Amino acid sequence: MARPRGICARRSGGDGDDRQRQARCCPRGATRPVFSTNPFGFATPVAGADPIVFDFSTSSMSHGDLQLLRAEGQEVPVGTGVDSTGADTTDPNAILDGGGIRPIGGHKGALLSFMVETLAAGLTGGAFTYEVDAEAPEGAHTFRTGQLFIVIDPERGGNDGYLARVREFVDMLRDAGMDRQPGDRRYANRAEAAERGIPVTDTIRSLFD
Numbered sequence: 001m002a003r004p005r006g007i008c009a010r011r012s013g014g015d016g017d018d019r020q021r022q023a024r025c026c027p028r029g030a031t032r033p034v035f036s037t038n039p040f041g042f043a044t045p046v047a048g049a050d051p052i053v054f055d056f057s058t059s060s061m062s063h064g065d066l067q068l069l070r071a072e073g074q075e076v077p078v079g080t081g082v083d084s085t086g087a088d089t090t091d092p093n094a095i096l097d098g099g100g101i102r103p104i105g106g107h108k109g110a111l112l113s114f115m116v117e118t119l120a121a122g123l124t125g126g127a128f129t130y131e132v133d134a135e136a137p138e139g140a141h142t143f144r145t146g147q148l149f150i151v152i153d154p155e156r157g158g159n160d161g162y163l164a165r166v167r168e169f170v171d172m173l174r175d176a177g178m179d180r181q182p183g184d185r186r187y188a189n190r191a192e193a194a195e196r197g198i199p200v201t202d203t204i205r206s207l208f209d
Helices: 002-010 063-073 092-096 108-125 129-135 164-177 184-194 202-206
Strands: 012-019 041-047 051-055 147-152
Touching: 041 202, 051 164, 063 092, 108 147
Parallel strands: none
Antiparallel strands: 012 041, 012 147, 041 051
């Protein structure tokens, strides 16, 4: 979802995105997964620079990363998730097969996830996470979940100096040692690909045979 947010940000508007999917997260006190990983994102234009764009899930680890670690036979840190009995586990298999992922930051992440549910499902009319499994059409790859985009045009609110102020803020962060900002690597890779092209290895080429 980074591309739509980046497009909005390049058009001088801030952008937020809340989404929800299947139940995978089990906050402390819950007896079963009740939240999706419920990611949300943000993008803002910056005067004289590329937009700042980021997104992340409200779970301690994304479902996709868990699947990758399971395939690689690796363990996860304690606190990442629980098994089917509700006990903490470092085994991705136990988390994915009947267990649940913990929200990021304990109760704070759980409440962020709650916010995403109410905005992306309650406000839009989409299915809440707990409703998704029962409604999933057989053979479908997507579910009737919701998404909410909030786009703000600062200039319409009379704030013509917004982009410059954000630039000042970002420059201060870099000066304070935060040299890498969200999106920096993506923009660098994109510029390199535009100049040198995208290498096609034998492995990639074999996918098209």
